[in-house]
Amino acid sequence: MKFAVLVFPGSNCDIDCYKAVEDTIGQKVDYVWHTTTDLSGYDAILVPGGFSYGDYLRCGAIARFAPVMNEVVKAAEEGKFILGICNGFQILTEAGLLPGALRRNNGMKFICDQTQLEVANNNTAFTSEYNEGEIINIPIAHGEGNYYCDDETLAQLKANNQIVFRYAGNTNPNGSVDNIAGISNERGNVVGMMPHPERAVDQLLGSEDGKRMFTSILNAWREKNGAAVNS
Numbered sequence: 001m002k003f004a005v006l007v008f009p010g011s012n013c014d015i016d017c018y019k020a021v022e023d024t025i026g027q028k029v030d031y032v033w034h035t036t037t038d039l040s041g042y043d044a045i046l047v048p049g050g051f052s053y054g055d056y057l058r059c060g061a062i063a064r065f066a067p068v069m070n071e072v073v074k075a076a077e078e079g080k081f082i083l084g085i086c087n088g089f090q091i092l093t094e095a096g097l098l099p100g101a102l103r104r105n106n107g108m109k110f111i112c113d114q115t116q117l118e119v120a121n122n123n124t125a126f127t128s129e130y131n132e133g134e135i136i137n138i139p140i141a142h143g144e145g146n147y148y149c150d151d152e153t154l155a156q157l158k159a160n161n162q163i164v165f166r167y168a169g170n171t172n173p174n175g176s177v178d179n180i181a182g183i184s185n186e187r188g189n190v191v192g193m194m195p196h197p198e199r200a201v202d203q204l205l206g207s208e209d210g211k212r213m214f215t216s217i218l219n220a221w222r223e224k225n226g227a228a229v230n231s
């Protein structure tokens with residue numbers, strides 16, 4: 001299996017994502033610059049966190065127009081796995097690949113902290129290794145993580161089981177609607193989340209709870225492709 005980690009000017013979690021893939025599942029992974037116009041060689045695309053284009057206008061609002069994003073849209077249509085983390089989630093909502101938007105945290109401050117997440121849906125390619133309702137420890141680091149969508153969209157998210165993670169036990173750090181920390185598209189192959197699983201892949205980092213997102217993706221890909229265990 002081969003992963004792409006997108007790199008925009010201002011990305012700062014690209015190396016963490018690359019290392020997480022290498023260390024947790026040992027699969028092939030490349031950094032892919034934002035001007036790239038061909039992602040056909042990749043099975044999964046990670047859109048990492050950071051401050052793409054300095055967060056000017058709105059987080060993700062400029063990155064969404066990068067040439068590589070047309071390829072990300074194409075990859076999503078082809079059913080490839082796409083995971084946007086933090087700024088990556090913001091970019092995917094700006095690009096219209098995921099519904100809703102990320103607004104300033106309701107306390108208007110950047111928050112960098114450990115958070116407890118509840119796995120709201122383990123029936124996805126990204127979360128199958130967790131138990132439904134499991135509480136996991138994954139850090140956040142954002143200024144605009146306040147997920148917003150209108151009532152109609154929220155009803156659709158619930159009806160289609162698209163809410164993947166919630167901040168556990170009403171410990172909502174940023175004001176997100178319905179404690180939402182991560183969602184998927186309707187098809188389930190695109191997920192965006194504000195917390196950082198790639199920063200929780202070793203006890204040295206304080207938690208290993210993010211590892212199973214990467215093993216879940218690999219398992220889903222193997223299931224889809226009937227691939228041999230070590231391919």
Ligand SMILES: NC(=O)CC[C@H](N)C(=O)O
Binds near residue numbers: 055
């Ligand atoms: N860690 C991140 O990706 C931060 C995203 C964005 N710059 C924000 O502050 O909300």
